[in-house]
Amino acid sequence: MTTVAHVHDTTDSPFALSHLDSLESEAVHIFREVAGEFERPVILFSGGKDSIVMLHLALKAFAPAAIPFTLLHVDTGHNFPEVLEYRDRVVAQHGLRLHVASVQEYIDAGKLRERPDGTRNPLQTVPLTEAIQQHRFDAVFGGGRRDEEKARAKERVFSLRDEFSQWDPRRQRPELWQLYNGRHAPGEHVRVFPLSNWTELDVWQYIQREAIELPEIYFAHEREVFARSGMWLTAGDWGGPKETETVETRLVRYRTVGDMSCTGAVDSDATTLDAVIAEIAASRLTERGATRADDKMSEAAMEDRKREGYF
Amino acid sequence: MSTSTEQLSEQLAATTLLRFATAGSVDDGKSTLVGRLLHDSKSVLADQLEAVEHASRSRGQEAPDLALLTDGLRAEREQGITIDVAYRYFATPRRRFILADTPGHVQYTRNMVTGASTAELAVVLVDARNGVVEQTRRHAAVAALLRVPHVVLAVNKMDLVDYQESVFAAIAEEFTTYASELGVPEITAIPISALAGDNVVEPSANMDWYGGPTVLEHLETVPVSHDLTACHARFPVQYVIRPQTAEHPDYRGYAGQIAAGAFRVGEQITVLPSGKTSTITGIDALGESVDIAWAPQSVTIRLADDIDISRGDLLAPSGDAPATSQDVVATVCHVADQPLTVGQRVLLKHTTRTVKAIVKEIPSRLTLDDLSQHPEPGQLVANDIGQVKVRTAEPLALDAYADSRRTGSFLLIDPADGTTLAAGMAGESFVSAKAAADADDDAEGWDF
Numbered sequence: 001m002t003t004v005a006h007v008h009d010t011t012d013s014p015f016a017l018s019h020l021d022s023l024e025s026e027a028v029h030i031f032r033e034v035a036g037e038f039e040r041p042v043i044l045f046s047g048g049k050d051s052i053v054m055l056h057l058a059l060k061a062f063a064p065a066a067i068p069f070t071l072l073h074v075d076t077g078h079n080f081p082e083v084l085e086y087r088d089r090v091v092a093q094h095g096l097r098l099h100v101a102s103v104q105e106y107i108d109a110g111k112l113r114e115r116p117d118g119t120r121n122p123l124q125t126v127p128l129t130e131a132i133q134q135h136r137f138d139a140v141f142g143g144g145r146r147d148e149e150k151a152r153a154k155e156r157v158f159s160l161r162d163e164f165s166q167w168d169p170r171r172q173r174p175e176l177w178q179l180y181n182g183r184h185a186p187g188e189h190v191r192v193f194p195l196s197n198w199t200e201l202d203v204w205q206y207i208q209r210e211a212i213e214l215p216e217i218y219f220a221h222e223r224e225v226f227a228r229s230g231m232w233l234t235a236g237d238w239g240g241p242k243e244t245e246t247v248e249t250r251l252v253r254y255r256t257v258g259d260m261s262c263t264g265a266v267d268s269d270a271t272t273l274d275a276v277i278a279e280i281a282a283s284r285l286t287e288r289g290a291t292r293a294d295d296k297m298s299e300a301a302m303e304d305r306k307r308e309g310y311f
Numbered sequence: 312m313s314t315s316t317e318q319l320s321e322q323l324a325a326t327t328l329l330r331f332a333t334a335g336s337v338d339d340g341k342s343t344l345v346g347r348l349l350h351d352s353k354s355v356l357a358d359q360l361e362a363v364e365h366a367s368r369s370r371g372q373e374a375p376d377l378a379l380l381t382d383g384l385r386a387e388r389e390q391g392i393t394i395d396v397a398y399r400y401f402a403t404p405r406r407r408f409i410l411a412d413t414p415g416h417v418q419y420t421r422n423m424v425t426g427a428s429t430a431e432l433a434v435v436l437v438d439a440r441n442g443v444v445e446q447t448r449r450h451a452a453v454a455a456l457l458r459v460p461h462v463v464l465a466v467n468k469m470d471l472v473d474y475q476e477s478v479f480a481a482i483a484e485e486f487t488t489y490a491s492e493l494g495v496p497e498i499t500a501i502p503i504s505a506l507a508g509d510n511v512v513e514p515s516a517n518m519d520w521y522g523g524p525t526v527l528e529h530l531e532t533v534p535v536s537h538d539l540t541a542c543h544a545r546f547p548v549q550y551v552i553r554p555q556t557a558e559h560p561d562y563r564g565y566a567g568q569i570a571a572g573a574f575r576v577g578e579q580i581t582v583l584p585s586g587k588t589s590t591i592t593g594i595d596a597l598g599e600s601v602d603i604a605w606a607p608q609s610v611t612i613r614l615a616d617d618i619d620i621s622r623g624d625l626l627a628p629s630g631d632a633p634a635t636s637q638d639v640v641a642t643v644c645h646v647a648d649q650p651l652t653v654g655q656r657v658l659l660k661h662t663t664r665t666v667k668a669i670v671k672e673i674p675s676r677l678t679l680d681d682l683s684q685h686p687e688p689g690q691l692v693a694n695d696i697g698q699v700k701v702r703t704a705e706p707l708a709l710d711a712y713a714d715s716r717r718t719g720s721f722l723l724i725d726p727a728d729g730t731t732l733a734a735g736m737a738g739e740s741f742v743s744a745k746a747a748a749d750a751d752d753d754a755e756g757w758d759f
Contacts, residue, residue: 015605016535017608018326018327019326019406019407022328025608026568029549029609032550032567036663063597063598065554154396170395173730173731174396174422176425176428177720179660183728183729185728197400199402202407285358286358
């Protein structure tokens with residue numbers, strides 16, 4: 001009972017960390033654990049905001065030295081050109097090495113078949129898992145957050161995958177304290193999620209605090225879009241619109257950036273970070289609910305894809 | 312946009328983070344409480360609620376089943392139970408919360424241990440009609456064992472006992488007496504109805520005899536930081552940063568997260584287990600050079616001397632360095648399906664150091680129901696809690712878990728397949744915590 005006397009109230013403790021500082025410190029700790037324990041780690045880098053924040057945290061974790069990791073991007077062939085341009089610019093700027101696994105190449109080689117609905121997002125799993133095997137990556141950083149989706153809420157920070165990259169949610173290692181267990185057999189790897197405990201708003205507030213540059217499509221701009229399944233999809237060579245769908249020019253921005261065939265834009269006039277944050281804080285829709293077609297396929301869509309090796 | 316500018320700027324202001332865990336038996340209404348906290352703090356968004364309504368309808372249920380918000384796995388939804396720990400996130404203008412939502416089944420003690428290991432507060436739910444039951448005692452024991460600094464007893468379903476003060480008072484007294492004996496430092500009892508919303512977020516109009524905080528109010532105001540002067544400073548070295556570039560030809564920094572206490576430039580430190588000493592010449596706090604840094608900041612420390620330091624070493628102030636030993640006495644919670652046996656060879660992971668070890672003895676196994684000790688059980692199986700003696704191949708700088716949750720905890724790992732076998736807490740077992748507290752009444756504050 002003597003402990004109470006030593007406790008400070010949060011409001012008057014000079015040593016309380018802000019929630020962003022706590023999250024940053026935890027994520028940096030995770031990056032350094034992987035650097036200390038694994039032989040061939042890689043960061044999944046799509047040019048989306050979560051992977052951009054991951055890269056920023058990794059840069060801070062090892063400064064003034066370079067990041068001891070390479071990057072991997074699974075290019076569906078339907079990625080936004082602005083995002084690919086951003087990706088290549090950032091990679092060059094920091095002198096990083098980028099591996100690209102191409103869904104288009106798999107389709108051209110007859111190893112994958114285009115889906116009738118035209119979405120290529122689920123097709124990423126095979127190129128991703130084959131790239132992991134081919135390069136013998138033993139730790140693969142993903143930007144997944146537990147607040148995104150209820151199956152992701154069950155995900156560990158260090159998540160063991162078998163030689164087929166499969167996730168078995170019933171056979172996960174308990175994760176205790178900050179003691180991450182990265183032991184794995186040859187052929188297995190560990191998916192690592194440094195942003196597990198971040199929410200969408202945390203990510204945006206951190207981007208603002210750290211003044212991190214983003215691809216322009218995260219801010220309101222005029223774009224040629226058409227409506228499908230309640231979302232505004234970008235018109236383009238990837239396969240939209242169909243004859244029954246009409247293209248219009250709208251003021252929109254993106255909340256998530258994935259594949260053009262499954263990522264919808266939202267109506268928005270938010271052209272600054274302040275405006276984006278205000279918009280998200282007031283939104284009554286989750287990020288994925290608003291803009292991702294792939295999660296709407298079934299109640300367990302994310303769990304099923306994760307079981308197969310999706311990130 | 313319905314949120315006013317003031318509300319928004321309040322919501323976005325710098326806030327602190329509270330990690331807490333919930334525990335409750337199967338039908339105590341834990342999902343309802345979690346659902347209400349999320350719902351009333353406006354953390355359930357329209358599309359999530361729509362998905363729950365849709366799924367509830369397709370199951371033939373009339374009202375939306377809030378448990379579907381939290382049961383994320385196919386198997387959980389099929390069976391209608393929570394199998395695994397899930398983490399939830401919500402925020403109020405005063406604080407951000409990470410909730411470890413842990414299953415209540417007896418066979419998932421390991422999951423409550425998992426949730427409690429990082430929690431600064433645990434909410435233990437009881438049904439007002441049943442009072443303190445076996446499972447409640449088990450949850451109190453786990454919270455005490457894991458040294459969770461604050462425990463909230465939420466006496467739920469007060470609406471079903473006519474909101475009687477006497478019912479609440481009797482349960483609160485029984486629980487507080489029991490938990491205090493176990494060494495739980497701070498207990499707050501709150502009468503609630505998660506279903507009706509009494510005292511969860513809004514104060515109850517049905518219990519004007521209760522003058523304390525609602526659950527949310529308590530979560531928002533409970534203190535989470537300690538006086539650093541009461542903690543032993545500890546810095547496990549995670550990684551050595553040596554750029555060897557033209558710009559930084561001689562930079563050598565020891566990267567890590569401060570596990571406890573504070574470190575200052577100019578301070579003399581000792582490196583463990585080698586015992587070498589040096590002086591801190593610089594602290595880099597993720598891009599900023601600082602004079603002082605404290606737990607749990609991730610920093611890089613530079614020293615005056617080029618001494619041999621690598622991942623797994625521990626830096627501590629020279630005047631306050633822990634002893635090193637190859638013999639570990641600890642309480643463990645067994646978390647794997649395969650048993651832990653006397654004579655077994657294992658790996659022991661302590662902070663950033665992993666060493667070979669052998670289980671020399673399992674002196675006792677604890678029966679959580681009545682806290683009785685079962686001597687020399689020979690092995691521990693899933694969800695067992697017991698004392699172990701472990702001999703390590705190299706010396707470790709272990710603190711007592713009672714002094715430091717971060718440097719007093721460890722994992723036992725199966726070297727063959729990497730399975731996490733047990734969660735370990737070094738030092739005296741919690742059942743002797745009361746005796747220890749009596750003997751040493753001015754014990755230092757718990758560090759976490």
